[in-house]
Amino acid sequence: MFLTHLLFLILSSLQLVSAANRQYQLQLTTSDTTRVDPPDGFPGSRPFILTNGLFPGPLISAQKGDRLLINVANQITSPRIRRSATIAIHSTQHWHGIFQQRTSASDGTAEVTQCPISPFQSFEYQFETGQQSGYAYNFPTPLFERCSTSTSIEPIGTTVILAHNIVTDLYPKDPHASLYDVDDASTIITVGDWTHLPANEAFANKSILQPSPDSTLINGQGLYMGGPTKTSMIPVIGPVQYGKRYRFRIINVSCNSFFNISFDRHPMNVIEADGTEIVPRSVDALTIFPGQRYSVVIEANLNPVDPKNPGSYWFRTRPTPDIVNWNPSTADPAVNNAIFRYEGARNAVPLTTIAPTPTTVLREFDMVPLSNPAPPGGTGLPTKKITVPLRLNGTVWTVGNGSFFGTPVPVLMQILTGMIPAQQVLGDDNVVTIDYNQTIDLTLTNDCDTNQNTTPCDIADNHPIHLHGHEFAVIQAAGQSKPNYINPPRRDTVAVYNNDVIIRFNTLNPGPWIFHCHIDWHLSQGMALVFAEAPNRIISGPDSVILPPGWSNLCTIYNKLPPDEQ
Structure with missing residues (x-):
């Protein structure tokens, strides 16, 4: 299991400009090699990760439709921080808010879409910002995010912001532009x-x-x-x-x-x-x-x-x-x-x-979306219904009937090389194959109590559930008594706590997409599964994945590392 940082993209509204390549260099070091004061002033604080010597990291900006080329160099040397990085030590970079059409290899999810970036190595993520709006942030955690907590994942702690990101919403001009006067780097607030x-x-x-x-x-x-x-x-x-x-x-x-x-x-x-x-x-x-x-x-x-x-x-x-x-x-x-x-x-x-x-x-x-494309499938029945219980089994969390603790070979590589299907490596409960152009309803149930749901859940028992590669319609939110098929909220992270939550999405983006709890403590204890979306289309055809240079070498280099550097 590896650490990944999530870099979330922030989309703002500017005048139309031509799409362009935007190149960035991110160098990862630690605070014990570059003197930086602890973020809360605690004396003798533990090491934490810096990006280009900064905490939080630098601003990355791009226009909607631009192509981002972001080279991440892993220079982490602290013995208290796991050193391979799917970005960072074991570092990868996930770009929350970017759906990665044909670029799932740059999604930055360790053990799902790539191997970690090894110490003193670099990797360039390549993807287009696309036409979606959204913004994001960036954490370290197990597998693919912020502050991983399992013994095999090096956690960076919490709130490690590698970079903020502004991707402008050019098509069309922001419909809310008349409501505000100031929207720039000074108005980004991370908590x-x-x-x-x-x-x-x-x-x-x-x-x-x-x-x-x-x-x-x-x-x-x-x-x-x-x-x-x-x-x-x-x-x-x-x-x-x-x-x-x-x-x-x-x-x-x-x-x-x-x-x-x-x-x-x-x-x-x-x-x-x-x-x-x-x-x-x-x-x-x-x-x-x-x-x-x-x-x-x-x-x-x-x-x-x-x-x-x-x-x-x-x-x-x-x-x-x-x-x-x-x-x-x-x-x-x-x-x-x-x-x-x-x-x-x-x-x-x-x-x-x-x-x-x-x-x-x-x-x-x-919340009512300003535009109303209607949820996938409208008010009709979905192509497929999947019920996904969220449970605690002792000290292990499950999504559905399984717990996800990763695999030595990333799921994307298994699909591309025709190796043993990921389901056989991880089990059917960890990887769910879904066909192309389907309307999927996921019903998320929160069995929050360890004694088989004998105690009602409340908001403190929440699971913020995030799906990579997609935006979804929240047909029924926590606290909502009945489904809403008329312009329901749309987002990519939804909180599940005191009743069933139903989300709906279309399978029009082939790739292996992680579906997980955004509480890193839960994620590191298995609270995730992978949707293998239209695997045949990932391999060939107009939706096939575009691999960045050096992607296949990440695993070759990583697998040669001694255990203390993995």
Whole structure:
């Protein structure tokens, strides 16, 4: 099982320009070889991964329809971090929000679409941004994401943002452009969790259902309980100008935590979720699960010159699970939060301590896409129905009837070389073959209790489920009493908790696509399966996969490594 980083693409709206090749170089090192302060100020903090010497990493930008050529060089040397990378140590790179038509080999999913990038080697990911909208973030985890927790996967911890990404939405111009004035790199907000040990050390006890992080990071910075709280250490959003409207792109890059997001005294106008524009909806708070993204418009309408307006307000995250030792009645309000600051603010730090009670909270099933293509298959029956129980079996999580712990030969390579079918290597419960041009309904059931569902699930028992290679229609969301076939929400990561969730998608993108829980603790304990979509079309024909140079050599080099470097 290998580590992968997820780099999620953020799509914004600009004027039409010609498509182009966009080339980037990403060099992965660690904080113990390049002196970088710990993100939450904890002394003697463990090593963490840097991209081009930065944490978070550099901004990657491209236009819609561009071709991205991103070369990743693995220079990780820390003995406490697994060194092979499907990107990073065992590093690969997953580009969340990019559906990888014909480029599944660049999806960045270790053991599914590639072998890891070995120490002191590099690999160039090649793919087009396509016409889809969406934006993303970037984590390390087992198999293919953020902070992997199994002993065979080197975790980087939490919220390791290799790069933010803006891919512009040019066709057509953003239909929400009239609702905001500012949308740039300064309005990207990442929220994530952080541990003071590498994840494989911090999460070594697999008998617990979910460990607690040590701190919350906002744009790569935060505070831990009991630590110093100098004003300079508190994350800041802004400064914003009075009278302007800001489109904030909020991204949950955590390994385990979900967040209840709010801006004190500023309602949020939600206009997009996971890259799909929605009918604007004004709320006081929203819940964002690992892997999800939202765009919200904040109107900076409180004049800092007015004595009633301090000019600084809390941007609150309220994580679940709580960070270690956190108590809302005694904690410094700067912990878990950032300062939302106006230009000319009279107060550097907000004066309020207790979070206001929200009156309107975004519910997933209340979101209505701005355009209405109708769900795949419309209101008709799907081609195929699949029920997928999500269960805990002792300390192992299952999706369907199996747990996915990877394979020495990536599933894509098995398909292309005609080796023993992946089902025979991993089992039918781990790899599900689906035919081309089918309408699939997946019913996700959350058997959250270890004693065969004797206790009702609640939101703390959530599983944010992500499907690579696809956007899907959320026919029935958590908390929704009946299916909705009339313009339901569309996204790529959906939370499953207190009732069955039904998603629907079309199989028009041949490739091996991982389907997994975005809580890394669960993922490292097997909570994934692979959909082998139209395998024959992956091999030949107009939908066949395009392999980047050096792809087949990744496994050759990796398999020759000594065990301590794998």
